[in-house]
Amino acid sequence: MRDKLVDEGPEQNAADGGERVRRGAAVRGVVQGVGFRPFVFRLAREEGLAGFIGNDTDGVTIEVEGARARVEAFLIRLKADAPPLARIDSVRVAELEAKGDSGFRIVASEVRGQVHTGIPADAATCEDCRRELLDPQDRRYRYPFLNCTNCGPRYTITRRIPYDRPQTSMSRFAMCKACQAEYDDPANRRFHAQPNACWECGPWLWLSGPGGTEIAGDDAMESCVNRLAGGAILAIKGIGGFHLAVDATNDASVMRLRERKQRYGKPFAVMVKDLAAAREICELTAEEEALLMTSARPVVLVRKKEGSGIATGVALRVAPGVAPGIPWLGVFLPYAPLQHLLFADGRLRALVMTSANLSEEPIAIDNEEARRRLGGIADALVLHDREILQRCDDSVMAVVDGSPQLIRRARGFVPLGVELPEGMDAPHMLAVGGHLKNVLALAQGRMVVQSQHLGDLENLQGLAFFEETLAHLMKTFEIDPEVVVHDLHPGYLSTEWAKKWAGERHLPLVGVQHHHAHVAGCMAEHGLTGDAIGLALDGTGYGTDGKIWGGEVLIVRLDGADPRKFERFAHLDYVPMAGGDAAVKEPWRMALGALVTAGFGADSAEVAALISGKEREAKVLLRMMERGLNTPMTSSLGRLFDAAVALVLGRRTVDYEAQAAIELEGISLFAEETSGYALELEGGDWARREPIRLTTRAMWRELLKDLWAGVGKAQIGARFHAGVAEGFVKAAVAARKATGVGQVAMSGGCLHNRRLAELLRAKLEAEGFRVYLPRKVSPGDGGLSYGQVAVAAARLAGNSVR
Numbered sequence: 001m002r003d004k005l006v007d008e009g010p011e012q013n014a015a016d017g018g019e020r021v022r023r024g025a026a027v028r029g030v031v032q033g034v035g036f037r038p039f040v041f042r043l044a045r046e047e048g049l050a051g052f053i054g055n056d057t058d059g060v061t062i063e064v065e066g067a068r069a070r071v072e073a074f075l076i077r078l079k080a081d082a083p084p085l086a087r088i089d090s091v092r093v094a095e096l097e098a099k100g101d102s103g104f105r106i107v108a109s110e111v112r113g114q115v116h117t118g119i120p121a122d123a124a125t126c127e128d129c130r131r132e133l134l135d136p137q138d139r140r141y142r143y144p145f146l147n148c149t150n151c152g153p154r155y156t157i158t159r160r161i162p163y164d165r166p167q168t169s170m171s172r173f174a175m176c177k178a179c180q181a182e183y184d185d186p187a188n189r190r191f192h193a194q195p196n197a198c199w200e201c202g203p204w205l206w207l208s209g210p211g212g213t214e215i216a217g218d219d220a221m222e223s224c225v226n227r228l229a230g231g232a233i234l235a236i237k238g239i240g241g242f243h244l245a246v247d248a249t250n251d252a253s254v255m256r257l258r259e260r261k262q263r264y265g266k267p268f269a270v271m272v273k274d275l276a277a278a279r280e281i282c283e284l285t286a287e288e289e290a291l292l293m294t295s296a297r298p299v300v301l302v303r304k305k306e307g308s309g310i311a312t313g314v315a316l317r318v319a320p321g322v323a324p325g326i327p328w329l330g331v332f333l334p335y336a337p338l339q340h341l342l343f344a345d346g347r348l349r350a351l352v353m354t355s356a357n358l359s360e361e362p363i364a365i366d367n368e369e370a371r372r373r374l375g376g377i378a379d380a381l382v383l384h385d386r387e388i389l390q391r392c393d394d395s396v397m398a399v400v401d402g403s404p405q406l407i408r409r410a411r412g413f414v415p416l417g418v419e420l421p422e423g424m425d426a427p428h429m430l431a432v433g434g435h436l437k438n439v440l441a442l443a444q445g446r447m448v449v450q451s452q453h454l455g456d457l458e459n460l461q462g463l464a465f466f467e468e469t470l471a472h473l474m475k476t477f478e479i480d481p482e483v484v485v486h487d488l489h490p491g492y493l494s495t496e497w498a499k500k501w502a503g504e505r506h507l508p509l510v511g512v513q514h515h516h517a518h519v520a521g522c523m524a525e526h527g528l529t530g531d532a533i534g535l536a537l538d539g540t541g542y543g544t545d546g547k548i549w550g551g552e553v554l555i556v557r558l559d560g561a562d563p564r565k566f567e568r569f570a571h572l573d574y575v576p577m578a579g580g581d582a583a584v585k586e587p588w589r590m591a592l593g594a595l596v597t598a599g600f601g602a603d604s605a606e607v608a609a610l611i612s613g614k615e616r617e618a619k620v621l622l623r624m625m626e627r628g629l630n631t632p633m634t635s636s637l638g639r640l641f642d643a644a645v646a647l648v649l650g651r652r653t654v655d656y657e658a659q660a661a662i663e664l665e666g667i668s669l670f671a672e673e674t675s676g677y678a679l680e681l682e683g684g685d686w687a688r689r690e691p692i693r694l695t696t697r698a699m700w701r702e703l704l705k706d707l708w709a710g711v712g713k714a715q716i717g718a719r720f721h722a723g724v725a726e727g728f729v730k731a732a733v734a735a736r737k738a739t740g741v742g743q744v745a746m747s748g749g750c751l752h753n754r755r756l757a758e759l760l761r762a763k764l765e766a767e768g769f770r771v772y773l774p775r776k777v778s779p780g781d782g783g784l785s786y787g788q789v790a791v792a793a794a795r796l797a798g799n800s801v802r
């Protein structure tokens, strides 16, 4: 499009009219339901152009006619001034014959056949709406459901596309005259705002207290705030589901919530009144503040302020039970009008707002479901009659290595697609993801739509959520899978499900190795299709040798002669996991396995110190390891962190996944940069495709020496991180020497660890590598399905004539 503009010569003075031209523009991207048509309408009027705009199946179609200079200005501003929620992927401009018409019109939606436009994601209340909400003169003063084309719920209230009011859960609310007038006026901020509503005509709020008492309307809001300020636990219906809320500054309430929710160690997220409140309890960088303010309003993991509230004399202080044992806190800002009202009178400034579910069950969305499941946890429920159609947790992010990273992709991101590299072309495809933190993906052409975070696929509720989301996304995007992609792990419920579902439909299956998918996802996101050295640093993934992988150096290729292949260049040396999954919950078992592998005898002082108080159990474990009974072997980096935490912090058990690694990163937070404990490269022969082993013998000896010499734990933690990074960089250098490949794609759950991610990048770049980290998808298992699509699409293309 730009080239064309240059070809057309110098700008003419619009005042003299110039030559009259007509242009057609096909705009692709997220341009429906985000105020794009009224924006174009206003733009055309400002430039004095005739023509029309309409939605089509792929985006919007525009025709404009007028003086050449004005038309050119229009086309430039079309991209430059687009509304905040729009995302323009491409604009194709065509030269048309001038018709001599006058006036600019918005024409009716014409949606037939396959729909390729995204539904917009849910967006936080905009500044204009927030001002109205708190303005006593406004007709929507304190109305908990106000919104406009720049903000409000979208995905979570939509049944199917096109995104129009009758297809949403707003269909049962007939707009009042005033709302309808706004909705029909192209100059109004609420022109075609599908969830438009007010006190007169829109959804209604009520509080349901103990013994069936009910309070409606604004009194419900007031009662809710009173109860929270008094220490009560409330279940509050939000945008993608219910939250359980308590005053985050009240220790007793926070502990009561932990007990009732049966959630002990795992940190709670805290919603703060505003950025000022966030700054009082956290150390925020400019990048973190910007991330907090994005319209997705994710929970952002940031550093707690030491002794917050005490030194400053300001009252805001978060209870220690909110995020015990770690230096970070997940904070987020209000994103719905109802949430702004919780903080409006200033009594509350920080609330624990946690997904209303028991551990790892799907989040509750339905009023009846909430009463049933949350009645025993919450003292009262805040309900409303705008139905949530799609369950959607809060998204979680962190600034890692200078840029935002997704930890959990959900509200605010779903269902925005992430594209495959240019030239890739997937058939209609379903990728079912992994096991824990499951996310499914549907693909077609270059577009990949990932679902929201679906949680752990361990029980029927998890599977039901998976199936209900799949059905919805298939219908919404009109994708009818012709291929089903799954992980290689035979024990994953997702694998089992994929085989059954594909079998019933006679569809071909593609199995993709876990870490291959991780690396391929990072490559695809960054458009890398040639060879890359992949660092897959992860907790658990099933290897092609039947062992549990997770500290892998792979050579991956997304196109070319044989894209189905990846090569395993190096890996962490195998250690026993005594008791299998039990070893994940009890890191001291990993330490025992690591020490024995490293050559410390069962009667050595080091082993004796580790197992002190657990001698009998240790004896059984040692025997299991000896005989290989229920003792899988693993090369996982996550498990290496577990072993280190058991030794350094004496941690016997963990309450949640990755807790050990998070704690080890936490204690190292303030340590200086330092040399690492040595991981050593052993064996390997690239010509014979025998992988190098990264052995930990020297690492454990050095670490234990430091520990016994009384070296500070922060320093030991820092040296451990440095050693891991240096070991994998050494392996990458060896891989480059063997293959000539100079780019590194890193992925896997361990890349959530900031210290590790930053060390790896710095050390790899110092060696002259180009380094890539996932940004649009999660490096953890939430990103797996995107990588599965990339591998399967490349593999299927390799089978064709291309």
Ligand SMILES: [Zn+2]
Pocket (backbone or CB within 6 Å): 125, 126, 127, 128, 129, 130, 147, 148, 149, 150, 151, 152
């Ligand atoms: Zn708004």
Ligand SMILES: [Zn+2]
Pocket (backbone or CB within 6 Å): 175, 176, 177, 178, 179, 180, 197, 198, 199, 200, 201, 202
């Ligand atoms: Zn109204």
